[in-house]
Amino acid sequence: MHSHHSHSGDYVAHGVDPLDDMILQVEKMKFHTYCLTEHIPRIESKYLYPEEIESFENDTDALKQLEMNFTKFLTHAQRIKDSHKNKYPNIIIGTEIEACNTTHIQYAKQKILEYQDQVKFCVGSVHHINGIPIDFDQDNWYKALLSFPNKNLKKMLISYFESQYEMLQILQPKVVGHFDLFKLFWPDSLRVNIDTGECTESSSENDIIVTPMAYLNIWDDIKQLVIRNLKYINSYGGAIEINTSALRKGLKEPYPSSNIGELVKQYCQGRFVLSDDAHGIAQVGVRYLDALQYITQTLQLDTMYYLIENNENGTVHFEKIPITEFANNEFWTLLRANK
Ligand SMILES: [Zn+2]
Ligand SMILES: [Zn+2]
Incomplete structure (x- = not known):
């Protein structure tokens, strides 16, 4: 099995366990491939989070x-990778891009180039809308909505899909995150x-409850943006991750939901990889049995993909695996x- 996206308590403030302990769990569970992808x-x-600032006197120190x-992460990850030369899991070192804004995306591109000997691919994600983090808490999500006049959902x-x-155009990430x-x-x-598109308190016939499963059917122009993005990902050979962190956070389906999943099948050759986005031991392979059901029953995929690194030249490419x-x-x- 594979995960193409992970973090640890060593290098991210909201992470739980040390990276070495997570790797022990990965070995125990018999993963085939595990990617280490700490943030740029x-x-x-x-863009600093409260927990990143609290132990520092000023923001400059927190950024430092x-x-x-x-850099510590890269050294550590390389050590883990070297120790897995002759045993599973295959360790691939990557990095996740948070894509806060254009400056950050450009910076990420530069960083990946600088560390290209170690960093073999990136998980391209978007975590901010109008500079506000949308996955931090409910308050920030509302703040993001309020940053559009008349709370225009x-x-x-x-804005998110733009x-x-x-991010896709600048980085062409091999894996597109959540x-x-x-x-x-x-x-x-x-x-x-x-x-x-404005949120409202009234209940006239044009005012309806819009859910994450409904917006693509309601607004065709948004659906077209999703299709555009997927076609672009397909054009350079990228893949979409099925990320189970959504399940552990209480959502019914992983990222992406099946409405997007169907479009991935249509416009991106169903090129899916699997990720746990773990931040601790208990999150390694979290809810993977539910992901299996999602893959085989809900999306009914006939192929899954995973990254493999060529030991000769250090490049990575996707390998196909039939669903059976x-x-x-x-x-x-x-x-x-072990359930
Ligand atoms: Zn992320
Ligand atoms: Zn992540």
């Missing part, structure tokens, strides 16, 4: 710490005027036994 450091203090953590979603497109992250704190009863082979892997037997 953020470079502007306005992020830089130092990243439609404009907020358009940022994603910008494609519809905005659904995490999407309120259950968000009433929206479908003509204007994927679903019959001994990994699942072990997982069911």
Whole structure:
């Protein structure tokens, strides 16, 4: 089995366990491939999270710490990779891009180039809308919505997919992270005027509850942006991750939801990889049995993909695995036994 996206308590403030302990768990669970993808450091203090600032006297020191953590992470990850030369899992070192804004995306591009000997691929994600983190907490999600005049949900979603497109064009990430992250704190009863896209308290016939499963059917122009992004990912051979962190955070489906998943099948050759986005031991392979069901029953994929690194030249490429082979892997037997 594989995960193409992970963090640890050593290098990210909200991480739980040390990286070495997580790797022990990865070995125990018999992963075939595990990718270590700590974030590219953020470079502007306005994007620091509260827990990153608290132990520092000023923001400059907190930013310096992020830089130092990243180089420390690379050394550590390389050590783990070297120790797995002749045993599973295959360790691939990558990095996740948070894509706060254009400056950060450009900085990430530079950083990846600088560390190209170690960093073999990137997970391209978007975590901010109008500079506000949308996966931090409910308050920030609302703040992002409020940053659009008259709480315009439609404009907020358009902004997200435009940022994603910008990130895709600059970085061409091999793996696209949590494609519809905005659904995490999407309120259950968000009433929206479908003509204007504005959130409203009224209940006239044009005001309906819009959910993360409905917006693509309601607003075709947003659906077209999603299709554009997927076609672009397909053009350079990128893949979409099925990220189970959505399940551990209480959502019904992983990222992306099946409405996007169907479009990936249509416009990106169904090129999916699997990720746990773990931040601690308990999150390694978290909810993978549910992901298996999502893959085989909900999306009914006939192929899964995973990254493989060429030991000769250090490049990475996707390898295909037929779904029967994927679903019959001994990994699942072990997982069911330990449930
Ligand atoms: Zn992320
Ligand atoms: Zn992540």
